[in-house]
Amino acid sequence: MEETNNISKTYNPAEFEDKIYAKWVENGYFHAEPNKDKKPFTIVIPPPNVTGQLHMGHALDETLQDILIRYKRMQGYEALWVPGTDHAGIATQIKVEESLRVNEGLTRYDLGREKFLERVWDWKKKFGDRIINQLKKIGSSCDWDRERFTMDEGCSKAVKEVFVNLYNKGLIYQGSRIINWCPHCITALSDAEVEHAEQAGHFWHIKYPVKDSNEYVVIATTRPETMLGDTAVAVNPDDERYKNIIGKTLILPLVGREIPIIADEYVDKEFGTGCVKITPAHDPNDFEVGARHNLEQIKVMNDDATMNAYAGKYEGMDRYECRKAMVKDLDDAGLLVKVEDHSHNVGQCYRCGTTVEPIISKQWFVKMKPLAKPAIDAVKNGETKFVPEHFEKVYFHWLENIRDWCISRQLWWGHRIPAFYCDDCGEIVVTKDDEAFCPKCGKKMRQDPDTLDTWFSSALWPFSTLGWPDKTPEFEYFYPTSVLVTGYDIIPFWVMRMMFSGIEHTGQVPFSKVFIHGLVRDSQGRKMSKSLGNGIDPLEIIDKYGADALRFTLATGNAPGNDMRFYMERVESSRNFANKIWNASRFTLMNINIKENKLPDLSALELSDKWILSRYMKTVKSVTDNLDKFELGIALSNLYSFIWDDFCDWYIELVKTRLFDKESESGVAAQYVLTYVLSNTMKLLHPFMPFITEEIWQHLPHTGESIMISPWPQYDESLVFSSEEEQMQLIMDAISAVRNRRLEMNVPPSKKAQMILVTKRLDIFNAGVPFFEKLASASAVTVTQNKDSVPDGAVNIVVAEAEIFLPMSELVDRDKEIERLTAEKKKLEAEIKRVEGKLSNKGFVDKAPKNIVDEERAKGEKYQAMLDKVLETLSAL
RNA sequence: GGGAGUUUAGCUCAGCUGGGAGAGCGUCUGCCUUACAAGCAGGAUGUCACAGGUUCGAGCCCUGUAACUCCCACCA
Numbered sequence: 001m002e003e004t005n006n007i008s009k010t011y012n013p014a015e016f017e018d019k020i021y022a023k024w025v026e027n028g029y030f031h032a033e034p035n036k037d038k039k040p041f042t043i044v045i046p047p048p049n050v051t052g053q054l055h056m057g058h059a060l061d062e063t064l065q066d067i068l069i070r071y072k073r074m075q076g077y078e079a080l081w082v083p084g085t086d087h088a089g090i091a092t093q094i095k096v097e098e099s100l101r102v103n104e105g106l107t108r109y110d111l112g113r114e115k116f117l118e119r120v121w122d123w124k125k126k127f128g129d130r131i132i133n134q135l136k137k138i139g140s141s142c143d144w145d146r147e148r149f150t151m152d153e154g155c156s157k158a159v160k161e162v163f164v165n166l167y168n169k170g171l172i173y174q175g176s177r178i179i180n181w182c183p184h185c186i187t188a189l190s191d192a193e194v195e196h197a198e199q200a201g202h203f204w205h206i207k208y209p210v211k212d213s214n215e216y217v218v219i220a221t222t223r224p225e226t227m228l229g230d231t232a233v234a235v236n237p238d239d240e241r242y243k244n245i246i247g248k249t250l251i252l253p254l255v256g257r258e259i260p261i262i263a264d265e266y267v268d269k270e271f272g273t274g275c276v277k278i279t280p281a282h283d284p285n286d287f288e289v290g291a292r293h294n295l296e297q298i299k300v301m302n303d304d305a306t307m308n309a310y311a312g313k314y315e316g317m318d319r320y321e322c323r324k325a326m327v328k329d330l331d332d333a334g335l336l337v338k339v340e341d342h343s344h345n346v347g348q349c350y351r352c353g354t355t356v357e358p359i360i361s362k363q364w365f366v367k368m369k370p371l372a373k374p375a376i377d378a379v380k381n382g383e384t385k386f387v388p389e390h391f392e393k394v395y396f397h398w399l400e401n402i403r404d405w406c407i408s409r410q411l412w413w414g415h416r417i418p419a420f421y422c423d424d425c426g427e428i429v430v431t432k433d434d435e436a437f438c439p440k441c442g443k444k445m446r447q448d449p450d451t452l453d454t455w456f457s458s459a460l461w462p463f464s465t466l467g468w469p470d471k472t473p474e475f476e477y478f479y480p481t482s483v484l485v486t487g488y489d490i491i492p493f494w495v496m497r498m499m500f501s502g503i504e505h506t507g508q509v510p511f512s513k514v515f516i517h518g519l520v521r522d523s524q525g526r527k528m529s530k531s532l533g534n535g536i537d538p539l540e541i542i543d544k545y546g547a548d549a550l551r552f553t554l555a556t557g558n559a560p561g562n563d564m565r566f567y568m569e570r571v572e573s574s575r576n577f578a579n580k581i582w583n584a585s586r587f588t589l590m591n592i593n594i595k596e597n598k599l600p601d602l603s604a605l606e607l608s609d610k611w612i613l614s615r616y617m618k619t620v621k622s623v624t625d626n627l628d629k630f631e632l633g634i635a636l637s638n639l640y641s642f643i644w645d646d647f648c649d650w651y652i653e654l655v656k657t658r659l660f661d662k663e664s665e666s667g668v669a670a671q672y673v674l675t676y677v678l679s680n681t682m683k684l685l686h687p688f689m690p691f692i693t694e695e696i697w698q699h700l701p702h703t704g705e706s707i708m709i710s711p712w713p714q715y716d717e718s719l720v721f722s723s724e725e726e727q728m729q730l731i732m733d734a735i736s737a738v739r740n741r742r743l744e745m746n747v748p749p750s751k752k753a754q755m756i757l758v759t760k761r762l763d764i765f766n767a768g769v770p771f772f773e774k775l776a777s778a779s780a781v782t783v784t785q786n787k788d789s790v791p792d793g794a795v796n797i798v799v800a801e802a803e804i805f806l807p808m809s810e811l812v813d814r815d816k817e818i819e820r821l822t823a824e825k826k827k828l829e830a831e832i833k834r835v836e837g838k839l840s841n842k843g844f845v846d847k848a849p850k851n852i853v854d855e856e857r858a859k860g861e862k863y864q865a866m867l868d869k870v871l872e873t874l875s876a877l
Numbered sequence: 878g879g880g881a882g883u884u885u886a887g888c889u890c891a892g893c894u895g896g897g898a899g900a901g902c903g904u905c906u907g908c909c910u911u912a913c914a915a916g917c918a919g920g921a922u923g924u925c926a927c928a929g930g931u932u933c934g935a936g937c938c939c940u941g942u943a944a945c946u947c948c949c950a951c952c953a
């Protein structure tokens with residue numbers, strides 16, 4: 001990064017972003033090592049799925065993390081950002097199967113497990129690399145030496161360690177229970193992986209005849225096909241209507257099987273007919289009832305939700321086909337009493353949208369209650385804090401209502417379950433070893449064919465990536481991590497599971513802060529999705545507007561945890577901001593010939609210098625404070641207005657005259673201040689817009705290799721000049737007032753005018769003379785205490801502490817002037833009335849803080865003085 | 878059926894512990910002022926959803942109402 005003042009005329013991020021990133025990587029600035037002399041600051045990336053490419057939500061997530069990590073790095077922390085990707089079991093397997101089907105007409109079974117997995121690894125390589133490249137384009141300062149993958153060797157080791165430990169503690173068990181089954185993905189799902197959607201359905205009322213009698217009961221069901229697996233009908237024991245038939249036997253229609261009528265508290269007398277068919281193999285409640293009454297469990301479906309042999313004549317039909325056929329048969333048999341419309345919630349697979357089937361199945365589970373408790377406590381006692389805080393409620397709600405976690409998946413892509421079976425004697429061994437021999441008969445054992453829920457490995461990510469279960473120096477130093485940055489939609493899947501896993505396996509919470517952000521939506525507020533085709537590719541935005549503009553857009557105008565809308569006008573305005581910075585820097589470079597970046601002696605500072613330094617210091621403070629509070633949007637908007645309004649619109653304009661005379665003492669001082677403020681402001685902006693700030697910083701006089709490893713600006717009280725700020729404010733207000741009047745009177749800027757400023761505060765306004773000349777189109781300025789020199793009929797402007805006259809009597813329209821002054825008078829009187837109202841309120845004067853009361857008094861005096869002048873002018877007319 | 882969030886300028890949104898309503902975009906007026914027309918200067922636009930309450934003082938705190946959004950939920 002050579003030092004030159006030749007900086008291209010227009011802001012063109014494509015010219016330097018990639019080059020700068022390559023330099024950063026080359027110099028190892030992103031790399032972190034355990035370092036006793038520094039405090040660690042650690043973030044592990046929420047690993048993007050290797051299913052495809054990054055979307056705008058990722059861009060937001062990465063931008064926020066990069067802002068935090070760069071900020072802390074500059075503050076002197078040993079800042080580590082661990083990058084990586086997630087194997088995303090179901091999601092990736094579906095993608096690869098789909099591509100196999102479309103491109104080659106093959107299924108995974110055609111290839112076989114081993115060959116299929118090779119294909120998935122190919123896919124992983126391709127998309128994993130693409131994702132890493134996208135991360136780099138955004139500017140992410142990840143430690144690429146520590147890039148991880150949820151199925152790499154280390155993560156696999158951690159997974160086995162955890163599985164075996166939990167198994168040995170009795171916290172992992174195998175059992176036959178009702179789970180959510182996706183017939184399309186052919187696998188079990190956890191509760192979190194099921195989305196519920198309201199669906200229009202029916203309530204079928206069906207007669208079940210009582211054996212050896214003309215009696216019958218009527219049950220109501222939304223899933224008639226499951227009656228093939230009914231093994232009882234239940235009524236409430238207190239239901240008078242049915243008391244006398246408890247214990248009798250029913251003939252299951254269409255099947256002919258005999259089933260008992262049982263009594264169970266579970267049945268709600270008020271709902272439906274008060275009789276409930278019990279299908280223990282296909283419904284979680286019925287499963288419980290069945291268990292209490294020792295009922296047989298008859299599973300009537302295959303894994304793909306077609307009916308099996310227990311369905312008799314319906315065998316081979318799809319579940320919905322079967323439903324239709326059965327309803328018709330029941331109707332034909334006169335057993336269908338009525339059909340009601342009924343909308344109810346149906347579970348759908350979160351990956352493919354297929355309606356899940358609750359089904360009995362032998363799976364592996366994690367016992368959640370003992371793990372949930374400490375995870376709840378850790379947030380309750382503040383060891384881990386959510387930002388914004390209200391997301392803790394979501395977290396608590398999940399953990400407090402949690403049921404055991406089904407972790408086995410009938411997929412090929414994922415961590416193989418480390419359990420081995422002996423086909424001869426049925427012995428089970430759970431081990432970290434890759435193979436096992438039966439402890440009883442010595443025979444080589446068969447490994448469980450299933451894999452683990454993707455989230456099982458993601459749950460270990462904060463420590464598996466740092467070397468756990470080994471006590472590596474990295475683990476010892478960087479763990480627990482500092483902040484987790486993620487979207488609120490992923491709290492139940494991931495945040496919660498990392499929490500209880502971290503506490504259980506490392507004895508420590510995995511992170512002390514959880515910084516939650518919202519979703520990125522399209523311009524109409526809709527979720528960006530493939531099916532709607534409304535997604536915007538972050539890379540396209542970067543190509544066109546630059547990564548800095550994208551980052552600015554994502555980091556601004558939004559409070560933590562809230563969703564945001566993304567649209568091009570916002571990106572354009574971000575790019576315009578970058579362009580503004582670019583040009584202000586170009587101006588600076590064109591006007592300095594100093595070689596050092598330092599401040600001149602305080603004695604050399606002029607009013608405007610003190611003003612901008614003071615404003616700058618306040619910006620340092622607000623940006624730092626807001627970053628510490630995760631208020632990135634506020635921090636950034638403070639910087640925006642400091643740069644654009646204070647630095648560009650005022651300071652640069654104020655010092656132009658001095659800069660024309662580069663060699664003068666005043667000109668040199670201006671160069672130093674200009675350079676100092678710009679360069680340090682670039683530091684404040686660097687976490688948000690890393691590329692442009694580096695590019696500019698490199699061109700300015702500097703010490704050190706890169707802005708990204710330069711120290712974060714410190715707040716320095718000695719550079720806060722409050723009275724100069726106030727003085728400058730009065731001058732600026734006067735300038736604005738003159739500009740306003742001139743525009744009102746249609747005076748072109750090219751027409752200069754004499755200006756007489758009457759004030760009692762010569763000390764304040766004398767310093768403003770050059771500024772009035774430069775910025776208020778004044779040809780000659782007179783600052784005086786009396787009105788003697790004011791010609792008759794001059795244009796009059798009343799401002800705080802002064803009255804300004806422009807001798808342009810030919811432009812003054814007496815009637816209009818009276819009208820304007822009357823309006824002014826009204827306004828001032830209203831203000832005075834408001835202030836007086838407050839001050840005459842005894843409660844206010846007595847109870848309000850003194851500084852507030854004093855402020856009001858001062859305002860009152862100021863407005864009164866202005867009103868007096870307005871009245872004076874008015875009466876003269 | 879629970880729970881959360883939102884409601885502020887034409888649009889999109891800020892507004893930190895209560896002390897005279899803000900930004901960006903759009904719009905209107907005037908400017909090619911040699912850093913920037915991706916710009917400069919100036920202007921207009923708000924019963925801060927509604928109704929109560931607390932307070933000297935409420936966009937902000939409390940209660941209730943309405944609308945929208947989201948999450949959770951085994952009434953068959």
